[in-house]
Amino acid sequence: MSVSLRPATNADVPYLVELLGSEDVAPFLAAVRAFTAEEVAEEVARSEREPEAFGVLIFEVDGEAAGTATWERTNRRSRIASVGGLAIAPGLRGTGVGVEAARAIQRHLLGELGFHRIQMEVYGFNERALRHAERAGWIREGVRRKAYWRNDEWVDGVLFGLVTEDLDQA
Numbered sequence: 001m002s003v004s005l006r007p008a009t010n011a012d013v014p015y016l017v018e019l020l021g022s023e024d025v026a027p028f029l030a031a032v033r034a035f036t037a038e039e040v041a042e043e044v045a046r047s048e049r050e051p052e053a054f055g056v057l058i059f060e061v062d063g064e065a066a067g068t069a070t071w072e073r074t075n076r077r078s079r080i081a082s083v084g085g086l087a088i089a090p091g092l093r094g095t096g097v098g099v100e101a102a103r104a105i106q107r108h109l110l111g112e113l114g115f116h117r118i119q120m121e122v123y124g125f126n127e128r129a130l131r132h133a134e135r136a137g138w139i140r141e142g143v144r145r146k147a148y149w150r151n152d153e154w155v156d157g158v159l160f161g162l163v164t165e166d167l168d169q170a
Helices: 010-021 037-051 097-113 125-137 162-168
Strands: 003-007 054-061 064-075 082-086 117-125 138-148 153-163
Touching: 003 097, 010 037, 010 054, 010 064, 010 082, 037 054, 054 097, 064 097, 082 097, 082 125, 097 125, 097 153, 097 162, 117 125, 117 138, 125 153, 153 162
Parallel strands: 082 117
Antiparallel strands: 003 054, 054 064, 064 082, 117 153, 138 153
């Protein structure tokens, strides 16, 4: 199974709203994530206006949308980008699509766009995402203890990162 990446377009907004709003996806995404059609459309428009600084990506398997992720440049001088909002279509979980999608993002950001470092943060309660991150080659770097108010309690954020040299070794 081959996973490909492409930038999201306005035509993808209904798919993204449905995926991100799914009861199997939404509880695990950042509370500040875009969920409405208007918010998602604005993110897509921003990715078209600022392709060197922000992106909304669509993962495809055999030409069909299979998931999404976003990335944002967080430090221009040091060439750092943060990855977020990784969501795989619920019917494709357990097929390896998520790992292949994550590796495609890593290659895209570090290899094609020239970032030196990429990073992401996962809620500590999201066991599925924590296992996925490690399977996809992300390196666990630390924990922000009780950093986020989520589901009426303080939860940890687990930090992951990769630098260019890590990708060369994968």
